[in-house]
Amino acid sequence: MKLKRFFLRYYPPGIILEFEKGGYLRTKSIDLLDLTPETNPDELVAEIRQSEPLITESRADQVKQLIFRLQQKQGQQDHHRFCFFKELKAHILPLTNVAFDKSGSRFITGSYDRTCRVWDTASGTELHTLEGHRNVVYAIAFNNPYGDKIATGSFDKTCKLWCAETGKCFHTFRGHIAEIVCIIFNHCYSCNICLCIVEFFNSKKELHIGHTAEVLSLCFNTVGSQLVTGSFDHTVAIWDVASGRRVHTLIGHRGEISNVQFNWDCSLIVTGSMDKTCKLWETVSGKCVATLVGHKEEVLDVCFDLSGQTIATASADGTARVFSATTHECLVTLEGHDGEISKICFSPQGNRVLTASSDKTARLWDVQSGVCLQVLEGHTDEIFSCVFNYEGDTIITGSKDNTCRIWY
Template sequence: MISLTAFRPWKHNTAHPNNPLSRTTMRLTKLLLTYHPPGITVEYEQGQRKHTKSVDLSGVFESPDPETYAQTLTATDPVLSHINHAKFVKVINRLQAANAPPTSEQPGPEYKMHKKLRAHVMPLTNCAFNKSGSRVITGSYDRLCKVWNTATGTELLTLDGHKNVVYAVAFNNPFGDKIATGSFDRTAKLWSTETGKCHHTFKGHTGEIVGLAFNPYSTVLATGSMDSTSMLWDVRTGSDVCRFKGHSAEVITLSFSPDGRYMLTGSFDSTLNIWDVSTRRNLHTLIGHRSEISAAVFNTRSTHVLSGSMDATAKVWSVASGECLVTLRGHTDEVLDVAYSISGTRVATASADGTTRVYGTETWECLWTLVGHGSEVSKVAFNPSASLILTGSRDKTARVWDVKDGKCLQILEGHTDEIFSAAFNYEGDLILTGSKDNTCHLWKAEQS
């Protein structure tokens, strides 16, 4: 997040039609801008208490007029109504500019090999960027997690404490000051990014931990396990918040909705569950896939879920009703990964058939089939502005594709074994690829 400004105290206008607050002095202290996905977080004090309000601004994609869009938002929100109008319009203009795709006169960047991280003495399991891309973490069968400086390629920290494979790793983005690790030793740990100190060890699962996710506010950590359950943990105290039971097989994917209200779990039992984080209830069990779930994500507005399955299909579900809205067919083998663009106008599916398919969300027609990999495609990701697609494959290469026409722009070569991880950083100027050759490669954008 980027801090834009601080505000002076102001009296809350109780005449506002949607004002839920009492007649007390409110002091807005900070406005935080998030480019991808577009939004702002307002921090304010009222009644000697600090409050945080996050606002989804995905509507900037459909609103050609920032003035009108700002007026609409401030007319319906009592907090936003007291932000300076001209400043708010400037914020919206910045978001639109940051998310604009490159033009033909200014094509996308070319990615060059920047650093090779020879990470561990035993096979890698996972790797991840912090938000800016200044740090990378890697997990391994050697029971360690390592922290790396992406500018220099040097190892900064070794997080040593697990008694078995470190399988899942995550930064608490967008903050990046904490790291979570999940292990086959059935525990998860919370570490300081700066010192490497272990803050907490989370014990409670009876099976290997294979998935981790922080909520957007970094107050809660979720873990998914081979014991068929997921758990929530308090990041501050280290205590367990609750255990979610509802699957009959391993929980292999989990994530929070961008607004933090829901958590999604996908299982080898072929179902997904949407959980209400505040009430800890199971809102919906999504039934329809005929084989194991491989991947699942929320869209930016937290209104839809995209899932991929070993049954060679992907499905789109309504968060409100739990109904399957559309089944995306066309692959001839297992769907291994799925991705939503931040604008919500495109989805992508990666398959063991060696192709990636791109669908438009208005009609759900397949716009492009990305053909070129010589083996299964295990990873797919959009860059933050949704102008590029990144794929990683068993053929030892990653590829960068143009979203607007489906053409391959670049082949990232250099790994000597299959690629199991591929991701952009928050700005989209770095790519991280992780491979079974026991290395991570960092690729840096150079404008062509």
């Protein structure tokens, strides 16, 4: 093996190694999830060298400089206040979802009008309209980090794969017998698509039947070897991607599963449920290690921050909560919305939380204090989607008022 070059990953902090093996270029990542501005770089380099043979003595100074850059990024104070930039009358019917590409330079919107549209973030200009579905386009995704393909899933029971650069439809995947409501790319392989659990179309793998009701959420682990699915049957399943075999069934919730997510190092899974709780599970054993309680109504969304140290939950009771993934304690309760909160996400830096609500507003919160930093107003109907770009300096909100808004 021969090390060729380094790439820096700010969120979560890490160093990507590009190396040559057997005549092919490959990559591996050194995750630095516990890095802080106070970490001793020399000690960390020594620790990395012990476990990573590609980091030789001649490369040690380069790694040290990369660690310095990561620490400088962490030390930057985030006082950014978002300003409304532009409203896009994106569709003639309500939107269903919005999603950024990795760079944040483009985003996509899905709609009840049966189309998906591709937008330039900086100008708000429409780049392409992806037409061809015969019913609601509900699920949309870029194949990040590449960003050259888009997948759309529809109530017409099909998925389409598109060229993000030209808007051309590469292929239509068929086989589902019901609406497609969630879709994701395997981030390690740019062409692998998983659609609502039933098929991996490119590899021709078919997952064994594991749920007895609709699958509403799914997530690949970071390396793409496992998939977790949440269902209306109150259970969660962990699947081996290569074989399609079910590894574990996570049983314990007493209501439908609203969302599932791996943390970055894939050691934990968090699940949200209509039973008003979230649960934290060990990936390897499938054991439930904690039940996160406090919400008075259904938990509609749940997510980890990129470091995997903190969990945020959103509820129909109009509040959000932030929990420690280590102690399982509720750190802060976010109160202020006048309606249910359907979507929640962390900023890439992890120090802020963004929420979207049926009260027609999105709100930005400080994670440590729970203080509402900003109310994003202007939509005239329920906001069902909100998302940060990779740098955390741009927000897109999507609403049932048929518009999306760009905030800088």
